[in-house]
Amino acid sequence: MRNAIAENDKQYVLHPYTNLSAHQEIEPFIITHGEGIYVWDDQGNKLIEGMSGLWCASLGFNEQRLTDAATRQMQKLPYSHLFSHRSTEPAIELSQKLIDIAPDNMSRVFLVNSGSEAVDMAIKIVWYYNNALDRPKKKKIIARKRAYHGITIASGSLTGLPYVHDGFDLPAIPVMHTETPHYYREGRDGETEEQFTDRLAQTLEEQIIAEGPDTIAAFIAEPVMGAGGVLVPPAKYFEKIQLVLNKYDILLICDEVICGFARTGQMFGSQTFNAQPDLMTVAKQLSSAYLPIGGVMLSEKIYDALVTGSDRHGMFGSGNTYGGHPVAAAVAVETLNIYEEQNIVSHVQSLSDQFALGLQNLCDHPLVGQARSTGLIGALEIVENKDTKAQYPVAHKVAAQVANHARNHNLILRPTPGDSVALCPPLIINEAELKLIFERLEKALNDTHASMS
Ligand SMILES: Cc1ncc(COP(=O)(O)O)c(C=O)c1O
Missing domain, CATH: 3.90.1150.10 (Aspartate Aminotransferase, domain 1)
Structure with a gap:
């Protein structure tokens, strides 16, 4: 040694x-x-x-600017939280900036500490949403084989890689895994890329019908599948999948934990691949990874239902001690400033x-x-x-x-x-x-x- x-x-x-x-x-x-x-x-x-x-x-x-942003915030207010109507300037500024750069339909941000937590929270939001709409059966999530969404009980269940499940009794939430959009390996002999995409959309529809559309809440997808092998989807993949989802009132969650913040050549991967998500999860490049922070962005339609649910239950009963941590949020704000300026x-x-x-x-x-x-x-x-x-x-x-x-x-x-x-x-x-x-x-x-x- x-x-x-x-x-x-x-x-x-x-x-x-x-x-x-x-x-x-x-x-x-x-x-x-x-x-x-x-x-x-x-x-x-x-x-x-x-x-x-x-x-x-x-x-x-x-990047010295990120170190300086952390130091400034550490000296001013090293900790506070967002529970029970409390807030902090960095968390507010970050949420506003995120909504400014996100696709138009995004309206609110829930801040967390990692990609896995963001995905877990997105699933909780989808469940809460369907409960608020009095659709208690509509809870299953569709993910994809070879997807990576994290390691917690819910996000690990959505991940479609055996090594994440093995030995951990996952999946442990109601999830189905559909086909991977990897034409090079999964396309059949003589099948064009477009035919392959049509087949995947058709398979998805068959799975939805077999399971019962009124039991399926959401489809979660990385715009480009990262840890599963950097699988870039065919050009029309998301458009075709989205038609199926819309038909059965199934939400689309784009997991932007890798793709978010310019990685694919647009601010978000969903923009590069013409997906129109109802929810987006972000982390990683949000702070250039200098401090742990992530978030879930959601549309006004979903937010409205959360308000209804919160009235019914007395509060929106979810939050993390460190969610929206002021130092991490200040670093994320500075990261977004740098992305914009550069x-x-x-x-x-x-x-x-x-x-x-x-x-x-x-x-x-x-x-x-x-x-x-x-x-x-x-x-x-x-x-x-x-x-x-x-x-x-x-x-x-x-x-x-x-x-x-x-x-x-x-x-x-x-x-x-x-x-x-x-x-x-x-x-x-x-x-x-x-x-x-x-x-x-x-x-x-x-x-x-x-x-x-
Ligand atoms: C697309 C995607 N979602 C979620 C996660 C989980 O993020 P974390 O490792 O921060 O929990 C990852 C991590 O690589 C990821 O690539």
Whole structure:
């Protein structure tokens, strides 16, 4: 063991999303500091954080304005809350700013501390809404296979990845998982992308009819599925799905926890993919991840029903001690100011072609079956046979191998289910840095290929 700190990590830290017995053998990867798009580990290596941490550190790792905003608020009012008519200036300013930049139908914000909490709260709001409308049976939620919505009892139930359910007795709320809009892997022979999209909409409608439309409350979707493999939906996917949802009075929740705040080249992913959500969940890039904060945005139609319910029950009985924490809210306000001043949306748009091309160029590599991206989020799908799209045996963990080799070349990327490797660099990245990412990624693919043959 290289030092006492690493030893103490093994001794005391229970790591999330980690094979616990393997952790006893593997050296922890300890990050000590950061600057711009780079982080340093405790061995002195300077790495490009090609995943913005967990798809979140949009402004990189040393934005002084965020530190200053936190310090100012910490000195002025380090804590207060929003219960029982109380409020704070940062929470009010943040809510107003969010509604200003959100799609027109959004009218209120409920502030929480994480993406999972935002998703849980969105589900509670949908249930409360249907109770207020005297539709007590309309409670089931439809999510998608390979979706990622978090890890709490409700959000983890909606997540459509087995490793999130296994051993935890999830799903534990009424949820159905429908098909994944991943044409490259799920499209049938001879099926066009549009036909594939029609089939998914039809399957959804059949599921709704089989379950009973009056039992289904909402459909939840990430505009681009992130942790499930950066799955970019076909062009008309949301339009077609939304027709089905409207027909059966089913709400659409867009989980914008990754896509929100310019990641896909528009302020929100639902705008990039023509979805018209009734509720939106946000977190991560809301504060560039400098402090934990998330939120649920909802339409006036939903808000009105919550008012009715609150009259009936005496109050809207939900809230977190730290929800809308003034220091986190102040940092989020400053983050949104920076996005506006730097015109982060057009910055992402100006780089998205270079990003897409960098990934597409790697399609010539023998290991790469498909490249996909939108804005500054993308992935390569690794295959053993490019013609048949056959994948390597799971035991090869080929995507993890690519990520390991990338780390040897000082690039952090992320293996995801379906043998894909994801990239989601800080939004402040520039052309030269993007070029460097693709040089390092190509070296990682070459090393992986050499080790497989
Ligand atoms: C789309 C989406 N929703 C929800 C979550 C859960 O967020 P958190 O990890 O902050 O609970 C994530 C996390 O990656 C996510 O990607």
